Amino acid sequence: xxxxxxxxxxxxxxxxxxxxxxxxxxxxxxxxxxxxxxxxxxxxxxxxxxxxxxxxxxxxxxxxxxxxxxxxxxxxxxxxxxxxxxxxxxxxxxxxxxxxxxxxxxxxxxxxxxxxxxxxxxxxxxxxxxxxxxxxxxxxxxxxxxxxxxxxxxxxxxxxxxxxxxxxxxxxxxxxxxxxxxxxxxxxxxxxxxxxxxxxxxxxxxxxxxxxxxxxxxxxxxxxxxxxxxxxxxxxxxxxxxxxxxxxxxxxxxxxxxxxxxxxxxxxxxxxxxxxxxxxxxxxxxxxxxxxxxxxxxxxxxxxxxxxxxx
Numbered sequence: 134x135x136x137x138x139x140x141x142x143x144x145x146x147x148x149x150x151x152x153x154x155x156x157x158x159x160x161x162x163x164x165x166x167x168x169x170x171x172x173x174x175x176x177x178x179x180x181x182x183x184x185x186x187x188x189x190x191x192x193x194x195x196x197x198x199x200x201x202x203x204x205x206x207x208x209x210x211x212x213x214x215x216x217x218x219x220x221x222x223x224x225x226x227x228x229x230x231x232x233x234x235x236x237x238x239x240x241x242x243x244x245x246x247x248x249x250x251x252x253x254x255x256x257x258x259x260x261x262x263x264x265x266x267x268x269x270x271x272x273x274x275x276x277x278x279x280x281x282x283x284x285x286x287x288x289x290x291x292x293x294x295x296x297x298x299x300x301x302x303x304x305x306x307x308x309x310x311x312x313x314x315x316x317x318x319x320x321x322x323x324x325x326x327x328x329x330x331x332x333x334x335x336x337x338x339x340x341x342x343x344x345x346x347x348x349x350x351x352x353x354x355x356x357x358x359x360x361x362x363x364x365x366x367x368x369x370x371x372x373x374x375x376x377x378x379x380x381x382x383x384x385x386x387x388x389x390x391x392x393x394x395x396x397x398x399x400x401x402x403x404x405x406x407x408x409x410x411x412x413x414x415x416x417x418x419x420x421x422x423x424x425x426x427x428x429x430x431x432x433x434x435x436x437x438x439x440x441x442x443x444x
C-alpha cells in the first residue's frame with residue numbers, strides 16, 4: 134500500500150440518524166424522555182438488590198451486575214448522540230472514536246459472558262438444587278463476574294489492537310451516530326479483507342456460538358422442568374423463560390450487525406439504536422417485571438425512602 138502524499142485524518146464525521154432538523158428534535162426529546170424514565174429504574178434495581186437482605190442470592194447478584202453493565206453500556210454513545218442533535222458539525226476525534234469502539238465491545242462482551250454466568254447459575258439451581266448453596270458461594274459469583282469483565286476486555290482489546298494501526302486518509306464520514314468496527318474498518322486506506330475475517334471471528338462467530346449454546350442450555354433446562362408441577366419448579370421455569378427473552382433481546386441485534394459482511398444495509402441505523410440505546414436499559418426491566426420478589430422489594434425500598442423523608 135502506498136501512503137505517500139496522503140494526509141492521515143484525525144477526526145471522523147458522524148452523519149447521525151437524520152439530516153432533517155425536525156426529525157432530530159423529535160428524536161432528541163424521545164431519547165431524553167426514555168432515559169429520564171428508564172435509567173432511574175435500572176439504578177433502583179441495583180439499590181434494591183444491594184439494600185434488601187431477602188434478595189441476597191446469586192440470581193439477584195447477577196441481575197444487579199447486569200443492570201450496572203447496561204447503565205455503563207448506555208453511557209458510551211447516547212450522550213454524544215444527544216449533543217450532536219444540536220451540533221452543526223458532528224465530528225469525533227480518531228482517539229475518541231477508538232475509545233468509543235473499545236468500551237462498546239468491552240462492556241458488550243462482558244455482558245455476553247455475564248449471561249453465560251447467569252445460565253450456569255440456573256443450571257446449578259435446577260439440576261443440583263441440594264448443592265446450590267454450597268456451589269454458588271459469594272466467592273464463585275465474584276469470580277464469574279470478574280471472568281465476564283476479563284472476557285469482555287480481552288475481546289475488545291483484540292478489536293482495538295487491529296483497528297488502531299490502520300491508516301485513515303479519507304473519506305472520513307461514518308453513516309451512523311457512533312463509531313463501530315463494522316464501519317470504521319471500511320474507511321481504512323488499505324485492503325481489509327483478512328482483517329474483516331478476523332473481526333468476524335472475534336465478534337460475529339463468538340456471538341453466534343454463545344447465542345446457540347445459551348439457547349441449547351435453557352432449552353434443556355425447560356425440558357427438565359416440563360414435568361414439574363411444584364411451585365418451585367414453576368418459578369424456575371418462569372425465570373428461565375425470562376432469561377431466554379433477555380438472550381434474544383441482547384443477541385438479536387448483535388447477530389444482525391456482526392454476523393454478516395461489513396456493508397451498509399437500510400436497517401443498520403434502526404438496529405444500532407435498539408442495540409446501543411433501547412435494549413440495554415430494557416434488559417433488567419424485562420427481568421424485574423416478571424419477578425414478584427424484586428418488585429415487592431422495590432416497593433418496600435421506595436416506601437421506606439418516602440416515609441423517611443416525611444418524618
